[in-house]
Amino acid sequence: MAEAAKTAVYLCAGCGIGEAVSIEALEAVATGESKASSCRRHDHLCDDAGVATIQADIDSGAAERIVIAACSERVNADRFRFDGTPPIRCDLRERVAWSQPPGAEDTQMLAADYVRMALAEAEKSAPPSGQADPGTSKTILVVGGGVSGLTAALESARAGYQVMLVERASDLGGHGAKWSKRMPHRPPYRLPQDNDIGALIAAVTAEPRITVHTRSRVVSTAGGPGRFLVTLDSGGTTIEETLGAIVVATGWRPYDATKLGHLGYGASPDVVTGVELETMLGAGELACKSDGRRPAAVAFIQCAGSRDPDHLPYCSSICCGVSIKQALMIRERVPDSSVYIIHDELRTPGTAEAFYRAAQAAGVIFMKGKVSAVGADLTVTVEDVLLGETVAMAGLDLVVLATGMMPNATAPEAEAIAPQPAPDIDPLAPILAAGATVPEPGSEDASEDDSGPEIGSILNLQYRQGPHLPILADGFADSHFLCFPYETRRSGIYTCGPVRRPMDMAESATDATGAALKAIQAIEAAAAGTALHPRGGDLSFPRINLDPCTKCRRCTVECPFGAIDESDDDYPVVEVARCRRCGTCMGACPVRTISFENYSVEMVSAMIKAVEVPDEFAEKPRVLVLACRNDAIPALDMAGISGTRYSPFARVVPVRCLGSVSALWISDALSTGYDGVILMGCKAGDDYQCHFVKGSAITQERMGKIAETLKSMMLEEERVVTHEVAIADARRAPELIDSFLDTIAEIGPNPFKGF
Amino acid sequence: MAGAETATYDLGFAKWVAGNISGADKLSMCMQCGMCSGSCPIGTQMDHGPRKLIMMIRAGMRDAVLSANTLWNCTQCYNCTVRCPRGIPVTEILQGLATVAVAEGHAGGEPTARFSEAFWWSLAKFGRTDERLVTSRFYFSAGLAEGVRKSRENLAIALRMIKARRMHLGAPHKIKRRKNLQAILAKAREIEARGAGEGD
Ligand code: SF4
Ligand code: SF4
Ligand code: SF4
Numbered sequence: 011m012a013e014a015a016k017t018a019v020y021l022c023a024g025c026g027i028g029e030a031v032s033i034e035a036l037e038a039v040a041t042g043e044s045k046a047s048s049c050r051r052h053d054h055l056c057d058d059a060g061v062a063t064i065q066a067d068i069d070s071g072a073a074e075r076i077v078i079a080a081c082s083e084r085v086n087a088d089r090f091r092f093d094g095t096p097p098i099r100c101d102l103r104e105r106v107a108w109s110q111p112p113g114a115e116d117t118q119m120l121a122a123d124y125v126r127m128a129l130a131e132a133e134k135s136a137p138p139s140g141q142a143d144p145g146t147s148k149t150i151l152v153v154g155g156g157v158s159g160l161t162a163a164l165e166s167a168r169a170g171y172q173v174m175l176v177e178r179a180s181d182l183g184g185h186g187a188k189w190s191k192r193m194p195h196r197p198p199y200r201l202p203q204d205n206d207i208g209a210l211i212a213a214v215t216a217e218p219r220i221t222v223h224t225r226s227r228v229v230s231t232a233g234g235p236g237r238f239l240v241t242l243d244s245g246g247t248t249i250e251e252t253l254g255a256i257v258v259a260t261g262w263r264p265y266d267a268t269k270l271g272h273l274g275y276g277a278s279p280d281v282v283t284g285v286e287l288e289t290m291l292g293a294g295e296l297a298c299k300s301d302g303r304r305p306a307a308v309a310f311i312q313c314a315g316s317r318d319p320d321h322l323p324y325c326s327s328i329c330c331g332v333s334i335k336q337a338l339m340i341r342e343r344v345p346d347s348s349v350y351i352i353h354d355e356l357r358t359p360g361t362a363e364a365f366y367r368a369a370q371a372a373g374v375i376f377m378k379g380k381v382s383a384v385g386a387d388l389t390v391t392v393e394d395v396l397l398g399e400t401v402a403m404a405g406l407d408l409v410v411l412a413t414g415m416m417p418n419a420t421a422p423e424a425e426a427i428a429p430q431p432a433p434d435i436d437p438l439a440p441i442l443a444a445g446a447t448v449p450e451p452g453s454e455d456a457s458e459d460d461s462g463p464e465i466g467s468i469l470n471l472q473y474r475q476g477p478h479l480p481i482l483a484d485g486f487a488d489s490h491f492l493c494f495p496y497e498t499r500r501s502g503i504y505t506c507g508p509v510r511r512p513m514d515m516a517e518s519a520t521d522a523t524g525a526a527l528k529a530i531q532a533i534e535a536a537a538a539g540t541a542l543h544p545r546g547g548d549l550s551f552p553r554i555n556l557d558p559c560t561k562c563r564r565c566t567v568e569c570p571f572g573a574i575d576e577s578d579d580d581y582p583v584v585e586v587a588r589c590r591r592c593g594t595c596m597g598a599c600p601v602r603t604i605s606f607e608n609y610s611v612e613m614v615s616a617m618i619k620a621v622e623v624p625d626e627f628a629e630k631p632r633v634l635v636l637a638c639r640n641d642a643i644p645a646l647d648m649a650g651i652s653g654t655r656y657s658p659f660a661r662v663v664p665v666r667c668l669g670s671v672s673a674l675w676i677s678d679a680l681s682t683g684y685d686g687v688i689l690m691g692c693k694a695g696d697d698y699q700c701h702f703v704k705g706s707a708i709t710q711e712r713m714g715k716i717a718e719t720l721k722s723m724m725l726e727e728e729r730v731v732t733h734e735v736a737i738a739d740a741r742r743a744p745e746l747i748d749s750f751l752d753t754i755a756e757i758g759p760n761p762f763k764g765f
Numbered sequence: 766m767a768g769a770e771t772a773t774y775d776l777g778f779a780k781w782v783a784g785n786i787s788g789a790d791k792l793s794m795c796m797q798c799g800m801c802s803g804s805c806p807i808g809t810q811m812d813h814g815p816r817k818l819i820m821m822i823r824a825g826m827r828d829a830v831l832s833a834n835t836l837w838n839c840t841q842c843y844n845c846t847v848r849c850p851r852g853i854p855v856t857e858i859l860q861g862l863a864t865v866a867v868a869e870g871h872a873g874g875e876p877t878a879r880f881s882e883a884f885w886w887s888l889a890k891f892g893r894t895d896e897r898l899v900t901s902r903f904y905f906s907a908g909l910a911e912g913v914r915k916s917r918e919n920l921a922i923a924l925r926m927i928k929a930r931r932m933h934l935g936a937p938h939k940i941k942r943r944k945n946l947q948a949i950l951a952k953a954r955e956i957e958a959r960g961a962g963e964g965d
Binding site: 307346348350367370371372373374375376377378389391394396397399400401402403404405406 | 773780
C-alpha cells in the first residue's frame with residue numbers, strides 16, 4: 011500500500027530545534043537511508059508560509075503522506091490539519107530539543123531515530139478511510155422518567171433532538187414526585203423548598219419532540235450508536251425503534267429496611283424509613299402510625315445501613331440533607347416537638363451547611379454517636395461520643411431511619427435472557443471490576459405499579475459480553491467519577507443520576523444535562539463515523555482479517571466496551587460504532603490479525619526496528635518506552651516544556667492505550683538489541699485512570715506472563731517494567747526513565763545486541 | 766459497648782432549659798467545637814467543661830447538669846462567650862443554671878454556692894459585706910465542727926489583718942436607709958416571682 015505513496019518530510023528548525031540538532035544531517039537521514047521522496051526544512055513550520063508549503067505539496071501531488079518533524083502531536087493539531095492527508099507527527103521539540111543538551115552527539119542520534127521511526131510509521135500506515143455505513147438515527151432514548159430522565163429528555167429536546175422517554179410506572183416523576191418538599195437548591199439555602207417536579211413533568215409532556223412511553227420497558231437493545239435497535243414492551247404492545255444514543259436514568263431504590271432489624275425496623279410501626287416519613291408528611295397532619303398521636307419526640311438515625319460493611323459500604327450523600335429537611339418540617343408542624351438527629355459524621359457540604367444551621371436555629375438537636383439498638387418501645391441506645399457515654403433515649407414517639415440509596419443499575423440475577431453464553435465467557439466477568447459485587451436487589455425493587463414484563467436488565471443488551479451495563483463497585487454503573495462521569499463501558503449509552511452514584515434532585519438535574527450532551531455527541535460522532543471519547547474524531551477502526559483467526563475469543567472478552575460480537579460461525583465481528591479504538595483487541599490477538607489502517611502491530615514493530623542500535627562497545631544503551639497517549643505522553647511533553655533533562659537513550663513510541671501493546675513489540679525490541687522496555691500506562695483498578703477503563707489493567711495482567719518469555723530468552727526479568735503514570739507526573743516520568751537506565755547499567759547490555 | 770452501663774435521661778430537659786434559662790434558646794446552635802472548654806481558664810477544675818455540659822443538657826442529663834461544679838467553678842471571665850463561633854452566651858447560661866441548681870437544692874455541698882449565700886446574706890442585711898460575718902457564716906455553713914476547725918485555722922490570719930487595720934472590730938458596717946434597700950429587693954423578688962425578665 012505505502013509502496014507507491016510519496017512521503018514528504020517537513021523539518022522545523024524553530025522553537026530551538028535548529029539549535030539543538032543539525033537539520034542537514036536529519037535531511038540526509040530522511041531522504042537517504044529512510045527513502046522519503048522529499049524533505050523540506052522551514053524555520054517556523056507552523057506559520058502561514060510553512061503550512062502553505064505543505065498544502066502546496068499536497069495539492070501538487072508531491073506529498074501523499076506527510077511527516078511533520080517539529081513539535082509534539084499534542085500541539086498545533088489544528089495548524090497541521092490537511093483534509094485527507096493526516097500528518098505523521100515526529101516530535102523533535104518536547105522530546106528532543108527541550109529535554110536534551112543542544113549539539114550533543116546523543117541528541118542528534120535521538121532526533122535521527124525519531125525521524126526514522128516516523129518514516130517507518132508512514133510506510134506501514136495509511137490514512138483511515140472511514141466507515142462505509144455509519145448509523146444515522148438522531149433520536150435519543152431516555153430510560154427512566156424521574157428527575158434525571160425528565161431533565162435529560164427535556165434538555166435533549168431543547169437542543170433539537172427527538173427523544174423517546176420510557177418509564178416503567180404509569181406516571182412520570184419517579185421517587186421525586188413523592189416528596190412534598192425538597193432540599194433547598196436556591197439561595198438562601200435555608201428552608202425546604204416546594205417540590206417543582208410538577209412543572210418539569212408538564213414541560214416534558216408539552217414538548218413536541220418528546221414521545222413518552224409509560225408502563226414500558228426496554229426488552230432488548232442491539233446495534234450501537236447511531237443505530238441502536240431497541241425493542242420496547244409498552245403496556246403489552248411491542249414497539250421497535252432505531253435510536254441514536256441512550257441515556258439511562260433508572261435512578262435508585264431505598265435500601266431494604268427489613269435488613270435493619272437491629273434498628274427496630276419491623277418491631278414497631280413507629281420506626282419508619284425516611285421514604286416512609288415522606289409519605290406521612292405528604293399526607294398532611296403528621297401522626298404516628300401506631301395510634302395516630304402527634305409525635306412530640308422524634309429521633310432520626312443517620313447512616314441506617316449505610317457506610318456499614320454489613321449493609322451498604324458507601325455514603326448515599328443525600329440522607330443528611332433529607333433528615334434535616336424532614337426535621338425542619340416536623341419542627342414546623344409540631345412546634346413543641348423535640349427533634350434529634352443522631353449522626354456519626356454529618357455531611358453537609360457546600361450550601362447544605364446553611365441548611366444545617368437553619369435546623370440548629372430551629373431547635374433541632376444534633377447528637378454525634380453510634381446507635382446500637384432501637385427497642386420495640388422506641389428506646390434508642392446510642393453511644394454518644396461527645397459525652398463518652400452510652401445513653402438510652404426513652405420516650406420517643408417516632409424513630410426515623412435514614413436509609414441509603416441503591417442504584418437501579420442492573421439485575422444480574424436475570425441471567426436466563428442472556429444470549430446463549432459460550433462456556434468460555436462468563437457474562438459477568440467482563441462487567442465487574444475485580445472484587446466488585448452486585449448487591450442483591452431489595453424485595454421492594456418491583457414498585458407497586460410495575461406493569462412491564464419482569465426482565466431484570468435495564469437495556470437487555472444483545473451484546474456478546476452480556477445484557478448488563480458494566481458495574482464498577484457497589485452496584486453502580488461503571489463510569490469515571492471525575493474524568494468521564496457519564497460514559498459507561500457501553501459506547502453511546504450514558505448514565506446520569508443516582509444510577510451512577512448517589513445524588514439529590516438538584517445534582518441529578520445537572521447530571522442529566524451532562525448526559526444529554528454526551529448522547530448528542532455520540533449521535534453526531536456516529537453519523538460522522540468517528541470514534542467517541544477519548545479518541546473523538548478518529549476515523550480508524552479495527553479490521554480483522556479472519557483467515558488466521560482461530561476463534562479464540564480473546565478480543566471479544568478483552569474489549570473493555572463490549573464492541574465485539576460473534577457471527578453465526580463464531581468469528582469476531584466489530585460493531586464499529588461501539589468501538590472506542592483503544593486497540594486492546596489488537597494487543598490481545600495472539601495471531602495478530604487485528605489492525606487499524608493507521609495503527610498496527612506491524613507498524614509499531616517497524617518503528618521499533620527503524621531505530622539504529624549501537625553495538626555494546628559504544629556504551630550507548632537503548633530503551634524502548636511504550637507510552638500511553640492519554641497520560642504518559644502529556645507527562646513527558648510537560649517534562650520537555652519545563653526543560654527537564656532525561657536520558658537520551660530512550661526511544662518513545664506513543665501507544666493508544668497500554669491495552670494495545672502487543673507482546674511482539676517487546677520481543678522485537680529485545681531481539682533488535684534494545685536493552686530494556688518500559689511500559690507507561692494509566693492507573694488500573696477500581697480507582698482507574700485508564701481512559702479505556704480496562705486497557706491498562708489487562709496489559710499489566712498480560713505483562714505478568716512476560717517474565718516467563720524473558721526467562722526462555724535467557725534475559726533478566728528487570729528488562730521489562732510497567733509503570734502507572736498520571737498526567738501530572740511530569741517530574742516522575744523522566745525519573746522513571748533515568749532510573750531504568752541505571753538498572754540497565756547494573757545488569758549490563760542486552761546480550762542479543764549485534765545479532 | 767460491651768459492659769458499659771446505659772443511663773436513661775430526660776428528653777424534655779433540653780426543651781425546658783431552652784425555654785427557661787436566659788440565652789439557652791441558642792443551645793441548639795452549639796456545634797460541639799470545644800472552643801469554650803479550650804478557652805476556659807478554670808476548665809481543668811470542672812467536672813465537665815462548658816462544651817460537654819451543653820451536650821449533657823441536650824442529652825437530657827438533668828441531675829448531672831444541675832449538680833455539676835461547672836456552674837460554681839466558672840469565674841465568669843466570659844472567655845467562652847467571647848470566643849464561641851456560634852454566638853452562644855455560655856457564661857449567662859451557666860449562671861442561669863446555677864440559679865436553678867440552688868432553687869432545686871442541687872447546690873448544697875458546693876463551697877461556691879455556700880459562699881454566695883453568705884455573701885448575699887450580708888449584702889441583703891447590711892447593704893455591705895462584712896468580712897468577719899461572711900467568712901464565719903461560710904465556714905459554719907459546712908457544719909459546726911468544720912466551722913470551728915476552719916475558724917481556728919484562720920485565726921492567726923484574722924489577727925494579723927486586724928493589726929494591719931484590714932479588718933475591724935465592733936458592729937458591722939451598714940449603709941444608710943437600709944429600708945430602701947429592702948424595698949428594692951422585695952420588688953425584685955416580686956418581679957422574679959412573676960416570671961418576667963430583667964428590665965421589666
Ligand atoms: S479497539 Fe478497543 S473498543 Fe474497539 S473493538 Fe478493539 S478493544 Fe474493543
Ligand atoms: S465564663 Fe466561666 S465557663 Fe466561660 S470561660 Fe470563663 S470561667 Fe470558663
Ligand atoms: S464554643 Fe460555642 S459552639 Fe463551640 S462547643 Fe462551646 S458553646 Fe458549643
